Amino acid sequence: MSKFNFPTLSKMKGEMIDVTLTGTDHNFEAELTDVFEARINGERWESFIVIMAIPNALDVPLEQGHYHIEHENFGGLTLFSSPNSPTELEFVICRDRVPS
Numbered sequence: 001m002s003k004f005n006f007p008t009l010s011k012m013k014g015e016m017i018d019v020t021l022t023g024t025d026h027n028f029e030a031e032l033t034d035v036f037e038a039r040i041n042g043e044r045w046e047s048f049i050v051i052m053a054i055p056n057a058l059d060v061p062l063e064q065g066h067y068h069i070e071h072e073n074f075g076g077l078t079l080f081s082s083p084n085s086p087t088e089l090e091f092v093i094c095r096d097r098v099p100s
Contacts (some may be wrong), residue, residue, distance in 0.1 A: 003074040004093075006048045009035040012073060017052060019089070022066040022078055030054050030069075030089060040094060047094040054087045061086060 002004035009039035012032050020027045030052035052069075054062070062083035069091075081089045 004077055005046070006035065006041075008073055009048070009050060012071070015071065015073075018070040019052070020068045021063065022068055026057060026058075028054060028056075038092070038094065044095050044097055045094060047092075050091040050093070051084070052089045052091070054089070062089060064074060066071075067091075 009032065011097050013034065015032050016029045017032055018027070019030045031054075032050065033053045034049075034051040036049055038049055041047040064082045065080070065087065066078050067081050068076060068078045079090050079093075084090045
């Protein structure tokens with residue numbers, strides 16, 4: 001997940017991301033429309049929010065769950081998301097900057 005970070009993603013606005021709802025064949029492309037730092041972001045915590053829009057209407061509604069996302073800039077990873085709307089996913093990242 002080291003390449004999936006705020007500096008990398010903030011340069012990717014407008015790019016398409018491959019998305020799959022884990023455990024299904026529900027695969028689609030989503031546009032990375034926004035990425036912004038969350039309030040807790042600072043010296044101890046790396047925290048940011050990623051918004052992805054689905055430009056084409058899907059025949060299967062978005063649902064809360066784990067999504068595998070993939071792009072050449074950060075590779076592939078699985079993250080939990082709750083849809084903001086029928087056409088928008090939100091991923092909230094909050095991780096400790098201090099190694100345990």
